[in-house]
Every structure is written in C-alpha cells, then in structure tokens.
Amino acid sequence: MKALLKFISSPALFFYTAIWLLVILVFGTLAQKQMGIYEAQEVYFSSWVIWASVLPLPGGRLTMLVIFINLVLKLAGDIPPKKLRIGTFISHCGGLLLLLGGFITAYFSTEGGMWIPEGGKSGQFTDFNKIELAFIDESNPEHNEVTAFSGGYIKKGAEIQHDMFPGTITVVDYVRNGEIIKREGAAPSDYVGPASRFDVKSIDLEEHAQANRNTMLLKFEGFGPEDGVYLIFKFSSIPQKVKIGEKEYAVEIRQKHYDLPFEIELLDFKMEEHPGTRVARSYASEVNVLTDGVKRRVEISMNEPLRKGNYTFYQSSFDNRSPVEATFLQVVENAGRNFPYISSIIMCFGLLIHMVLQIPRMINRDRLKKLPLPEMEERKEVAS
Amino acid sequence: MARTSPSKVSYQSLNSAKRILIGSQLETPSPDKSGGEDSKIYNFIPRNPAFNLLCGSFTSVREGLTSEQLNSLSTIARKGIAPALEVGAITSGGFPFSMKILSTLLKCSPFSGVANLKSRPAVESLSLGAAVLAVALAGCSEKPEVTTYVEGKPAKAEEMQQTSEIQASTEVQTSEIGFVKPASWTDGRSSSMRLASFAADIDGEKADISIIKLAGPAGGLLANVNRWRGQVGLGNVSVSELASGSENRKTGSGEEYIFVELVNDAGGQAILGGIYERKGFMLFAKYASSAKAAAKGKADFVTFCDSVKF
Numbered sequence: 001m002k003a004l005l006k007f008i009s010s011p012a013l014f015f016y017t018a019i020w021l022l023v024i025l026v027f028g029t030l031a032q033k034q035m036g037i038y039e040a041q042e043v044y045f046s047s048w049v050i051w052a053s054v055l056p057l058p059g060g061r062l063t064m065l066v067i068f069i070n071l072v073l074k075l076a077g078d079i080p081p082k083k084l085r086i087g088t089f090i091s092h093c094g095g096l097l098l099l100l101g102g103f104i105t106a107y108f109s110t111e112g113g114m115w116i117p118e119g120g121k122s123g124q125f126t127d128f129n130k131i132e133l134a135f136i137d138e139s140n141p142e143h144n145e146v147t148a149f150s151g152g153y154i155k156k157g158a159e160i161q162h163d164m165f166p167g168t169i170t171v172v173d174y175v176r177n178g179e180i181i182k183r184e185g186a187a188p189s190d191y192v193g194p195a196s197r198f199d200v201k202s203i204d205l206e207e208h209a210q211a212n213r214n215t216m217l218l219k220f221e222g223f224g225p226e227d228g229v230y231l232i233f234k235f236s237s238i239p240q241k242v243k244i245g246e247k248e249y250a251v252e253i254r255q256k257h258y259d260l261p262f263e264i265e266l267l268d269f270k271m272e273e274h275p276g277t278r279v280a281r282s283y284a285s286e287v288n289v290l291t292d293g294v295k296r297r298v299e300i301s302m303n304e305p306l307r308k309g310n311y312t313f314y315q316s317s318f319d320n321r322s323p324v325e326a327t328f329l330q331v332v333e334n335a336g337r338n339f340p341y342i343s344s345i346i347m348c349f350g351l352l353i354h355m356v357l358q359i360p361r362m363i364n365r366d367r368l369k370k371l372p373l374p375e376m377e378e379r380k381e382v383a384s
Numbered sequence: 385m386a387r388t389s390p391s392k393v394s395y396q397s398l399n400s401a402k403r404i405l406i407g408s409q410l411e412t413p414s415p416d417k418s419g420g421e422d423s424k425i426y427n428f429i430p431r432n433p434a435f436n437l438l439c440g441s442f443t444s445v446r447e448g449l450t451s452e453q454l455n456s457l458s459t460i461a462r463k464g465i466a467p468a469l470e471v472g473a474i475t476s477g478g479f480p481f482s483m484k485i486l487s488t489l490l491k492c493s494p495f496s497g498v499a500n501l502k503s504r505p506a507v508e509s510l511s512l513g514a515a516v517l518a519v520a521l522a523g524c525s526e527k528p529e530v531t532t533y534v535e536g537k538p539a540k541a542e543e544m545q546q547t548s549e550i551q552a553s554t555e556v557q558t559s560e561i562g563f564v565k566p567a568s569w570t571d572g573r574s575s576s577m578r579l580a581s582f583a584a585d586i587d588g589e590k591a592d593i594s595i596i597k598l599a600g601p602a603g604g605l606l607a608n609v610n611r612w613r614g615q616v617g618l619g620n621v622s623v624s625e626l627a628s629g630s631e632n633r634k635t636g637s638g639e640e641y642i643f644v645e646l647v648n649d650a651g652g653q654a655i656l657g658g659i660y661e662r663k664g665f666m667l668f669a670k671y672a673s674s675a676k677a678a679a680k681g682k683a684d685f686v687t688f689c690d691s692v693k694f
Contacts, residue, residue, distance in 0.1 A: 124535060143534045152528030162530060180624040193632040193640075198623070238631035238643070259533055
C-alpha cells in the first residue's frame, strides 16, 4: 500500500501524465478539423479511454483525474508544509482547485443558444450538442406539452417505456448523421409513413454536432393501430404524428431543450455597420430579464455578456432579413465558472509568497559566492 | 540481420517513431546510444515477455516499410486522427509508459524519484476518497432520463389555429373518387385533364384547386413536386429535402398520402398539394394561390385532402 501511494503521489507520475496531456491536446486539436469540434472533444478530451483501433490509451479525463489524485496525495503528504515550501503548497492548492473546477465544468455545464424575435420572450434554450427524442402534445391551444427522452435512450437497441405509452418503443436503428434516400425495393410490411418509402444512409459527421441529421427507426409495439416502424429524423419540417391513447403526438428528434429559471424579452436589436458596407461593426440586444414578474433592463453586446446565476448570455448572432428582427444569444450554464479566476489568484499568491521567501536565500547565496572557498563550504555545511 | 536485445529494440522503435512523427528521413540509430537514458528507463522490459513480443512486432513492421510508407504514416500523424495517435502512442513511448505503470502497480515496486510520502490514515482515507470519486465520475455518462416541460407554440401553428374553423361542407362523389367539398369553394374552370376543379376566394385573392389522375407512376413523386416547385419559382429539391418537407398523412378512411406545402415568400406564390400513390395510378390534388391566400386556405384544403376516398 505504501509503495502504491508513493507511486501515485510521485512527481514523476505528474511529469509523464502532463506530457501525455500535451500529446492528447495536440492530436485532439488537430483532429477537430476532420472530426468536428464536439466529436474531437468527446474522443480526446472528455473520454476516459481513447481507442486507437484496438489499443486503449488514457483519455483526457482519466489523465486529469490521475493528475488530480496525484496532487491531492502529494499535498496530503506535505501537511504540515515546511516554512519555505508554504508558497508552493498554496500554488498546488490553486492548481487542485483549477482541476476541480474543470471536473465541475465537464459534468455540470451546458452550452446552447436561444433565438428571440423582437417583442418576443423566451425561457428556454437548446443544447448545441445533445439531442432528445421529444413527444409533443399540441392539443393545448396555449402551449405544447413535451415529454423528452434524453440521449441515453437514443442508441440502437434501446427500449423506451413510459407511463404514457401502452406498449414499448424499440430503437431499431440509429444513425448519427444520415442522408434520406429513396428506398430501393419494397419496405417490410410493418414499415409505415416515410419509412415505407425512404431509407437512411449513414454519412460523415458534420463539423458542428447540431448540423448532423440524427435519424432513428423506431418500432412501436403494443400501440394498437399505430404499431409499426417509423422513420424519425432531425430537420423534418413536418414531424411524424402518432396517436397514443386519445392524444396525437408529434415525434421529433431535436436538440435538447432546457428551461431557464427566468425569461428574457427582446425589446430592441441594434446593429451598427461599417460606413458604406453591410458588414456589422457592432450589434447589441436590449432585453428585459423577467424573474418572478420583476423586470430588469439590460443590454447584451458583443463584449458585454449578461451574467445571471450560473448562466452567461453572449450576443452571438442575429437575423435582420426576416420581417421581424431576431437575436441569437449563446447560453452557457457553468457552476464552475468562478473556479479559474479563484484558482489563478491563489496560484499567483502562492508564487508571490514563494518568491518572497526565497529572497533571503538568494541574498545569502550571493554573499557565499563572495567568501573564500573554504569558508563558503563551512557555511554551507552549517546551513544544511 | 543480427537480432537486437529487447532494450535496444525498444530504443530503436522509439526513435524511428519519433522520426515518423516529425517526418524526417529514416536513419539507423547509433548503437552507442542504446545503453543510454532510454534503455535505463525501459530496463523492466526483459522481465516482460509479452512486451518483448510486442516490441519485436513493432520493429518488424517498421523494418518492412518503405520510406514512402513511413512518410505516409507521417502525413497521417500530422492529420491528428486516431491511427496517428496509435502510431504516436505505441512508438513514441506512450505504450511503454502505460506498461510501466501497469508493471509498477502490479509489483508495487519502488519507483525512482518518488515523493517523500509518509503512510498515514489521512492519506489512506484520501486515496479511498479519490478512488470513490473516480468510480462516481466514471459512471457519469449521459444517462437515460425523461423530462417533461411546456413550450410556447411556434408562430406558424398559431396562424393555422386561427384559420382552422371549418365551415359547412358538402360530400361529393364522382365516378372515380369521393370527397368533402368545403363550403367556401365554388366550381372552378373545367378541363379534360381534371377530375374535379374548384375555386376559392380568400379576401379578394383567387385560389385554383384541381384534382388530376394520371396512370402509372406519372414521372415519380420527386419529379412532380419539383415541377410544382418550379411553378412557384422555387428550385429543385433532393429526396432528403422532399422527405423532410413533406408530411405523411392519412385520409379519414385510413389511406396514406403525402402533403406538401410549397411557399415562395419572395415571389408571393404558393402551391399546396396532396399526392396519392396508388397501384396503377397517381392522384394529385393541387391548391395554387398567393402565399397569403394559401396560408388562410390551408385548413380547408387539408380537410379536403383528408376526405378523399377511392
């Protein structure tokens, strides 16, 4: 046990894992061009294992966890820290906090966007990368009621069961990015709707995950007359309708939706252009933030995001060609967003202390250099 | 060729791979380096037969490659894809390092340059905590979960809701088909091609509704939809786009048909269509009008299409 702890807390392990992290960083960054940003992040940085064909290699997340454990144990071994080492001890604590923030961000952050037309308001945003299978009840004239199944269900062979379903839905096939093609020959007799006429061909992933046409073949069993295999695909302007019980549901595969604990109302979208061109120089959204009926007027511009709770809203894009102007806000929910700031301050503070504590030693070293050689050796011995 | 010692093999693999990655010419490594730092680092290799075998295989593979093949590997490596990572990791030390970790973990042998750590209960508790954290995090992939929420209706759906009031209609039976004619429709211009023809007046704008039956596949679904698209000034679409822009509907008697809505906002023209593919013939129901009139008359036309019986 002692030997194992020694190994796990060794600076050598930190050294090699840090180099490995650099290797992953280089390859992961290069791979973004071919695999797309999200996919490369998932494969190289957010993974526990990188599969290089049949060979498992430590992924970014595993590597960082090893570094984290290494630092924790190293610090635990250094308690109480020696007087001259207090600065490095504080800096290491800062580094540990940075890694902890990284884990919080990796597991509890969400990134998406929201369109708001001028005069309109929204309390929802959609994820850039994650998808959901949504059953939308449109019977209420005021709003749609949605039952959404997360990405964990969207895989081949998955079975979907829910209280609202009289039977079971099985994912017969799932394609991350598909091209809809005309079906060659007759479809199996239980294929209904577009599935009876169209087929799907898997194609390369797009650079941005939200541009993929995720496509599923869903088999409905135990739904009475609605039984059959349906083709559900993203970007379908007219969704597949299925009658479940007394209600008709639109079945869609789409970007995952999230509720905000407040609403944002777009009052005005403003854009300035470079003189004589149609190129935007700056653009901003004047919005009302509506929290429990209380309005707060804020301007979100290109370099001045709106921060509220764990959410940050960035002015990202706009639409000024449609009859009604609209703004696009990028939404980032990150519980660990303050960690980099706090840990950087701690690390700087630690380094500063370390530097100050080293000053007497530096002065002594200079003095020693000026002394005759025998006396210097003698003093060194005393100091050691 | 003389067989090299395992430690030398690993050194050669390491260096040749480094050259592959940086794209330089293949050179024979100088033998005097084999006893240097690298062989010291990998001195556990002779004790591991499996690793010996792997290293020997890698060297054989390397020796069997031409310079062009090595350069190709270098190109792959620069592209940063998985094979490159494999080449880079296996040959530039990542794999030996993984083996080293494994070997050390299994044997728990002291490792050079380790920290001066004292064994104590707090450290053991921390290591246990870290292990629990690792297991907990490992299980944190996207789980199947169900959420329910409400969302506002899209503007288009609201518009349709306003125009969905269906007025009194009449049932019509021709020699070929039966359908329900919305009350607001009047008889339209007759033609030898048309099974039936109607006209509608939407706030002063005219809509022409026609029902045509053609034998056989009639050129196919895609060609006909693209022909209609051309009539309203829209470009052709692919099968994928047709699939995503068409609705598969069922008539009241349970028969399937395809509903398309072709609107050219810029030109102000629109065609709504119901296409019934049947054995030996195709039936086309078409609603041609301005975009504004089509939006208001859509509900009536959908009701009509849903009522068609053969």
